[in-house]
Amino acid sequence: MKLTDKKPSLRVYLSLAFLIFSLVLIIIMWLFQSVFFDAFYRTVKTVQVERCADSISKNIEDEDLKSVIKETEEQNDMDISVYSVSEFMAANILTPVYAPHEFISTHSLINMSSVQKYYQKAEANGGKITEKSDSKLSLSPNKPNKITPPLEKESSQLLTCAIITDTEDAQYLVIVESDIAPVTSTVETLRVQLIIMTGFILLISIFIAVITSHYVSKPIHETTKKAKLLAQQNYDLTFSGGNYKELCELNDTLTFSAHELQKVDELRRELISNISHDLRTPLTMITGYSEVMRDIPGENNPENVQIIIDEANRLAQLVNDLLDISKLESGATAMQNTTLCLTDCIKDIFKRYTKLTEQEGYNIVFNYTEDAYIYADELRISQVLYNLINNAINYVGEDKTVIVNQTVRDSTVYIEVIDHGVGIEEENLPYIWDRYYKVDKEHKQAVVGTGLGLSIVKNILNHYDAQYGVKSSVGEGSTFWFSMKTIEKQKNP
Numbered sequence: 001m002k003l004t005d006k007k008p009s010l011r012v013y014l015s016l017a018f019l020i021f022s023l024v025l026i027i028i029m030w031l032f033q034s035v036f037f038d039a040f041y042r043t044v045k046t047v048q049v050e051r052c053a054d055s056i057s058k059n060i061e062d063e064d065l066k067s068v069i070k071e072t073e074e075q076n077d078m079d080i081s082v083y084s085v086s087e088f089m090a091a092n093i094l095t096p097v098y099a100p101h102e103f104i105s106t107h108s109l110i111n112m113s114s115v116q117k118y119y120q121k122a123e124a125n126g127g128k129i130t131e132k133s134d135s136k137l138s139l140s141p142n143k144p145n146k147i148t149p150p151l152e153k154e155s156s157q158l159l160t161c162a163i164i165t166d167t168e169d170a171q172y173l174v175i176v177e178s179d180i181a182p183v184t185s186t187v188e189t190l191r192v193q194l195i196i197m198t199g200f201i202l203l204i205s206i207f208i209a210v211i212t213s214h215y216v217s218k219p220i221h222e223t224t225k226k227a228k229l230l231a232q233q234n235y236d237l238t239f240s241g242g243n244y245k246e247l248c249e250l251n252d253t254l255t256f257s258a259h260e261l262q263k264v265d266e267l268r269r270e271l272i273s274n275i276s277h278d279l280r281t282p283l284t285m286i287t288g289y290s291e292v293m294r295d296i297p298g299e300n301n302p303e304n305v306q307i308i309i310d311e312a313n314r315l316a317q318l319v320n321d322l323l324d325i326s327k328l329e330s331g332a333t334a335m336q337n338t339t340l341c342l343t344d345c346i347k348d349i350f351k352r353y354t355k356l357t358e359q360e361g362y363n364i365v366f367n368y369t370e371d372a373y374i375y376a377d378e379l380r381i382s383q384v385l386y387n388l389i390n391n392a393i394n395y396v397g398e399d400k401t402v403i404v405n406q407t408v409r410d411s412t413v414y415i416e417v418i419d420h421g422v423g424i425e426e427e428n429l430p431y432i433w434d435r436y437y438k439v440d441k442e443h444k445q446a447v448v449g450t451g452l453g454l455s456i457v458k459n460i461l462n463h464y465d466a467q468y469g470v471k472s473s474v475g476e477g478s479t480f481w482f483s484m485k486t487i488e489k490q491k492n493p
């Protein structure tokens with residue numbers, strides 16, 4: 001049994017997530033609509049009453065005070081009364097400035113004594129008091145109790161806020177009253193509603209969870225099936241489908257990977273056939289010439305021995321290049337960096353071609369104005385230069401001229417290797433740096449090469465973060481270039 005078989009599927013996770021979410025939602029609703037409902041209602045009422053009292057006391061000198069009060073009363077379903085306070089024989093006399101119509105008509109001592117009490121409480125409490133009481137202050141005694149049904153066990157409460165306001169020449173008392181309706185019956189109704197809602201929410205969430213998980217997991221399943229085919233080296237696949245961005249991206253990436261894997265596979269096959277071809281050719285030559293020399297006495301001459309030596313060298317070169325590439329690509333080669341005179345390095349390589357220039361009429365030119373120093377491994381940089389110059393000579397034009405230019409600008413040295421030979425077609429340019437890539441697929445022996453040179457160059461230059469490239473046009477020749485940071489002579493960074 002695979003480890004993945006033990007793990008729950010995405011469908012299970014999604015359904016669970018939906019259920020948990022719905023349960024949390026239901027719990028929150030229960031808490032707010034049932035447990036905290038009364039406390040909430042009271043807090044909201046208190047804030048409302050206090051806000052109204054504050055607003056009236058701020059507008060106490062307003063000419064339109066009466067209409068402001070009326071409007072506030074109507075909008076908030078509250079009773080508001082305002083009294084002016086005057087002192088008479090060390091006692092505070094409260095005279096109604098504004099009070100509900102009924103109150104004024106039934107103006108009684110009982111009412112006034114309640115108002116007096118509120119004044120005293122507010123004064124003792126720093127000018128403002130808010131309190132609940134079971135009975136009405138009877139500012140409007142005839143007003144029927146609007147909310148409390150007659151059979152309601154819990155009787156209606158009253159919330160009163162009294163504020164003492166001082167103006168420049170008078171003192172006022174503002175009283176705002178509001179009913180607090182009993183919420184028991186409301187909470188009961190909400191509870192029944194909540195039970196029904198809970199059932200509905202659970203059903204809907206299960207339904208959505210099933211639909212969503214189907215919508216999410218089915219296309220993933222499809223992609224997994226195709227990915228398994230990819231693992232069986234079935235590269236001709238297009239991953240499509242997916243109704244959401246992430247899966248579309250995954251499918252695009254997999255399609256891209258399938259194409260890349262296909263290319264790598266083709267390259268691998270080509271590489272094996274090329275290597276075996278290149279190994280077989282010199283081996284056939286060596287065996288053939290050795291047999292001829294053994295069987296025919298007259299053929300045992302230095303020229304034939306030289307051919308055997310040359311072919312053996314070619315074989316060794318091929319094996320060395322292959323080893324170099326794999327070492328460079330795996331990062332196993334440790335670079336022996338030192339301060340290196342690049343100019344001298346080029347001159348040294350030029351010396352190797354003296355014979356070519358003297359005997360075969362090649363014209364190899366090196367243009368430079370000053371010595372350039374870099375911090376690098378001499379052997380590896382020589383390999384870069386040697387490969388580029390050797391290619392230029394191999395593919396040289398009729399003028400048999402190869403030019404190497406060295407320029408130093410802004411602490412950077414630029415090297416160009418120019419030939420006026422066959423050039424490279426534009427469509428082949430991006431591939432020439434690939435391992436074992438040869439423009440000439442026929443693999444003719446006419447041009448000697450392993451197809452690994454530029455790949456070695458690329459690996460080494462990449463190691464030094466150098467810039468490099470090629471400009472080429474068919475029939476006119478090619479210019480291979482690279483640039484590296486220079487350092488001051490004798491300085492090891």
Ligand code: ADP
Nearest residue numbers: 391392395423432438439449450451452453454
């Ligand atoms: P090779 O050993 O075959 O030269 P390289 O990796 O050095 O392998 O080069 C890869 C291919 O790039 C060559 O086979 C050749 O087709 C092309 N190439 C490289 N340098 C030149 C050049 N100076 N002119 C024309 N073609 C070139």
